[in-house]
Amino acid sequence: MREPVKIVRVRNVMRCSCGEAIRPGERAGLVGGRGRPRCVQCLADLQAGRKSPISRSTRTRGARPWTAMIVAFVLVGAVGAVNVRSSILGGAEATSLSKGSDRDIRAHWPPVPPDASANPLGAPPAQASSSTEFSFIKTVGDGADTHPVAWDPCRPIHLVINDARAPEQGDPLLQEAIAQVTEATGLQFVVDGPTTEAPATDRPPRDTARYGDRWSPVLVAWTDPSAVPHLKGSVAGVAGPDGAPFYTAEQRHWVSGSVNLDGPQLSLILQRPAGWETARAIVMHEFGHLVGLQHVPQPSQLMYASSTNRTDFGRGDREGLRQLGDGHCFTG
Incomplete structure (x- = not known):
């Protein structure tokens, strides 16, 4: 990522260009300080030189067959910060x-x-x-x-x-x-x-x-x-x-x-x-x-x-x- 990134907090529900939902209060980045905010996952992909997928539905909240929680930590390279995203993949269950x-x-x-x-x-x-x-x-x-x-x-x-x-x-x-x-x-x-x-x-x-x-x-x-x-x-x-x-x-x-x-x-x-x-x-x-x-x-x-x-x-x-x-x- 060559252009500087300005980190902001969004005020309204919106979607990144990759399809990832960005919720009020969450951080996003303005590449070059302008344009549409990008979610931190996209920023990490840009930093690593990866092409962002069209949709990141697998990273959004929802039930999955796992008995735990996940926490995603994104390195945002150019801004020198570590940002965190987390989604619930289901609750631990016991046999009734x-x-x-x-x-x-x-x-x-x-x-x-x-x-x-x-x-x-x-x-x-x-x-x-x-x-x-x-x-x-x-x-x-x-x-x-x-x-x-x-x-x-x-x-x-x-x-x-x-x-x-x-x-x-x-x-x-x-x-x-x-x-x-x-x-x-x-x-x-x-x-x-x-x-x-x-x-x-x-x-x-x-x-x-x-x-x-x-x-x-x-x-x-x-x-x-x-x-x-x-x-x-x-x-x-x-x-x-x-x-x-x-x-x-x-x-x-x-x-x-x-x-x-x-x-x-x-x-x-x-x-x-x-x-x-x-x-x-x-x-x-x-x-x-x-x-x-x-x-x-x-x-x-x-x-x-x-x-x-x-x-x-x-x-x-x-x-x-x-x-x-x-x-x-x-x-x-």
Whole structure:
């Protein structure tokens, strides 16, 4: 891209010349400071010398057969910024059981692991904000009794790492992002070690052949678009939780999941000014999805679906994470 690009925020719904919808408040670019605004995907294509497709319908919001969220990070070259777009590809679902008694649910769950406790392993911080700028992937209950589907706080969340395409700073980047989520939720994470397991859209929450009689640990995969097609183009991460089978709504909780990160794209981001903070925010956003947060319409929050300069959780994010850390124990 040889001409300078002026970044603006659009005021009305419009479409880029490639067919991509640009919504109010989202960023777009004026090439040469004039003409019709172009979406950030088109700007990335121009920067890379790629021809933009006529339609980008595969990048717009909509249901797809994936149990997670995606976040697309676009490098806008000439303006020296990293912009974010995100679309929801579907919510994580668990098996709803209809035959048998709800008292028999543990026949469908693996044994309680030895590192489980009768009490929460950590505690979320005290409520410090009345912000409502957060949203959950799933909730149960009605009215004042509504609460999010969450992880069991009496068990650590186990992770395995596939570092096939990890950037050089991948390990400390993960450690910092996970530490931020632990601080905000009280949930404890344990890295079991490396794995050769490849990411898959139909990854089961329980894989006894690979991991024994327990819930599958969360797969954190440093990967690329050749292994995860949803990472093609500007998408830098795909993440989300998987739930346990249940009879009743109160038995719903997250037990496994996946975090797939585009290692080559994040390597490029790490080389840019303030790249560390930007890359860490990407991983924090993805782990926000893993523990149960949905996107929000407020640009002041890290879980906003498009880019801002935010590199830390906002007040709404933190209140949502606090509530997710206050889930039910399932160790009795």
